[in-house]
Every structure is written in C-alpha cells, then in structure tokens.
Amino acid sequence: MSDEPIDLQDALASFDEIWSPRIVTRVNDYDVRVAKVAGDHLWHVHDDTDECFLVLDGVLNIGLRDARGERTVTLRKGMVFVVPKGVEHKPSAPDGASMLVFEPSGTLSVGDRHDEVPDYVDVTVGHPLTRG
Template sequence: MNPISLSAALASFSEQWSPRIVTTVNDYDVRVTHVEGEHLWHVHDHTDEFFLVLEGELRISLREPAGERTVTLPKGSVFTVPRGVEHKPYAPVPTDILLLEPTGTSTVGDRHDEVPAHVEATTGHTLA
C-alpha cells in the first residue's frame, strides 16, 4: 500500500457523476468524483450515504417526513443522508466530492427516478 493523493486521483479522470474507488476501509469504499448540475432523486434503503465536499459546493435536497428541505455543503463540509431518505444532490458549480459507502452500493440507490444521460449508474470504478 502506498499513500493516495486525492488531487491526483481526481486529475486522473474527467467524467461527472462517475465515482472512482480510491481505497477500501473494511467493507466500505472511499470514492471521489466530479459533479456538476443535478443528479436524480433516489433512495438507499439499507445504508447511509456520507458526503465530503473537497472543492466547490454541493446542495442535497431531502424528502423527509416533515417535508422537503435542502442542505448546502460548502468546501470542507460533511453531511450524511440517513438510509431510507429520498435525496437529490445538485452542484451549482464544478465540485469534487468524497463519498463513503458500503462496497457495491449503486450511485443511483435502490429506488430512483429515470437515470439521466449525464449520470452513470455504477458501483464505482477502480482508480486507474
């Protein structure tokens, strides 16, 4: 094992909403990806989803029992979407994020809206 530079990992690809697995911790993938624009409404029925904004700004709309709300994550912020909560990430500017999810977790969740062409439905790609 060697240290992994997150900036080098992010520089190794340009696709949006297409995460790369930089390492694994127990049964969890640590993924990085570039994002811009809207993702899609989706739900992870069996796992929470952890977000860390490395660069830019991420907004996450949530549909909760009390109603719909949006959280804004500036650079350096973290947020966890609890399992079972429908959510839709949106990046108003080019943004780089780090995600922590169980290995094999789909980027579009267990239930979701139609997947737009700019979003890849994947469980992550191995870092080149």
C-alpha cells in the same frame, strides 16, 4: 487497493467524467470514492445504508425528502453530511464540485429506488481508480 498514500487531487485529476465515482480505497467493507459533479444528479434512495458526503471543492446542495418535509442542505469545501438510509435525496452542484463519498462496497450510485437516470449520470458501484 494501494498500500501507499493516495493524493485525492491526483485521483480527481485522473478522470473527467461527472457523476462517475472512482474507488480510491476501501475501509473494511466500505468504499471511499471520489467524484466530480456538475448540475443535477437524480432523486434516489438507499434503502439499507447511510451515505456520507465530504465536499473537497466547490459547493454541493443535497435536496432531501423525509419526515420533516422537503429541504436542501448546502455543503461547502470541507463540510460533511450523512444522508440516512431510506431518505430520498438529490445531490446537485450548479457550478461544479468534487466530493468524497463513503458507503458500503457495491452500493449503486443511483440507489435502490430512483427517478429516470439522465445520460450524464453513471449507473455504477464505482470504478477502480487508475493512476499513471
């Protein structure tokens, strides 16, 4: 990881793929990832970890299925939300968005249990950030 400051806008400008997070840095055993998103992700669950979302630009909807039933939270630029471990969720951004995700290193982008993965969703534990 870099020992220099990282501009998140530059990090986002370094790739075009949607639903394909880049690891910008690590904090202890956690990745700080940025991603461009558009359309729907998929319903999935992280059995053993919470997942923290911070919207950097645009609007992100997160569908949730839990003991409270099914609902959607809407996050606008600057808003943060934590999906607790074990909660089924489905991020979506009909008009596109960019986000920062904070989760343990090695966490799979499609969770531990999930629906069928669409071709445009990258099944990854995050890609290294490449800077020019």
